[in-house]
Amino acid sequence: MALLECCGNKLKLPHSRALGGGVFELRDVRFGMRLYYCFREKEEIVILHGGGKKGQEKDIDTARELLKKITR
Structure with missing residues (x-):
């Protein structure tokens, strides 16, 4: 998170x-964890x-659906 910030x-x-x-996708290769994020108004x-890496496709689909909801 610090790198992203x-x-x-x-x-x-x-x-x-x-x-x-x-x-x-923010990746932690040591533990196989992923955070899915977007940018709003350039700085946010x-x-x-x-x-985790194993459920990655479902997690990506969920992130995309959530992005659609917050950008309506």
Whole structure:
């Protein structure tokens, strides 16, 4: 989280990657944990969802649905 706060949208692999549609993934490769987030108004970071590597596809779908809800 500190890296995300410090670097924002400049954070890249292996720590973060864009998943498309405005959703990004913050990765902790040591423990296989993921946080899915988006940016609002350039400076604001919104954590949408989190989970482990094993449930990744479902977690990404959930994050995308939540992003749709907050951007209506």
